[in-house]
Amino acid sequence: MILLKILKGKAELKQANLFFIELLVVLLFFSFSIAVILKIFAVADYKQNASTLTEKSIICAQSIAEVFSVNGDIADTSAFVFGEEAEVTDGVCCIMLDDDMKPSADGKNELIMTEKHDETSAGVLSSLNIAFSRNESEIYALECYAYISSDGGAADE
């Protein structure tokens, strides 16, 4: 009787061990799946942040281009768009922006505007290169022009 009970116990133990092994195998497959899924989540989050930043950069660049086409001056443009006049050195202006494209000393996005002037007899053709970058990789770049005639008025596009 006792022997029967011991044998029954051993059989139960074997079943439990089989269950263990099956569960471990299942856990192994699920852990691989979880690793892949978590990577997908991380990449999706990163891509969404990158596309949002690009979209805001495009809108900001368009605003800068529109304002520059009216006044043809980089300092006036930055004052108009960002509310504060930026420092211009040799026709280059660098502004640090936050993720909402607002000037911030702690911002991680860099806006570099490079201005060139071509003086002609009829007026001045100014060109402005607008470039947004983050962590030394370019997000978006745009080139725009403004023609200020000699009588002081901006030319129609």
Added chain:
Amino acid sequence: MKILNNTRVTGVLNTVASLLLFLMFTVCMLVVIGAGAGIYSRINKSYETTYGSAAAIRYVSNKIKASDSCEIIENGKGIVFENDNLMCIIYEGTDGIYEKNLPVGSEIITDGGNVVVENTGMTVSDNGDLYEISVNCSGDNIKMFVRKG
């Protein structure tokens, strides 16, 4: 008797260990599901605010560029465009930005239009040679300047 007791204890321990393993697996899955749901919710919200705002601001700016003349109405909450025989009114309503097309010369009423962009507010102001368009979608504010003419 002692062997029987040991067998019983072993059986109980096996069951408890299996359940613990299963519980750990369940907790891990719940954590992953929670993380995934949080990320999806953030991506969805960010998508709605960014692309809703961007679409609205582009729509209005393109309308300004394409129109012959513009007039700001309702203290900046609306703008009227005129092209040949057609007048287009874009205004901020209760559910978002609305658009209404009317023949030139009609009475300008900011009511009865179709929703262009939902859950978005709009303000247009005159800054000399430029129009300033400000769009607000779920707390996200985007501003853009558009040249007149």
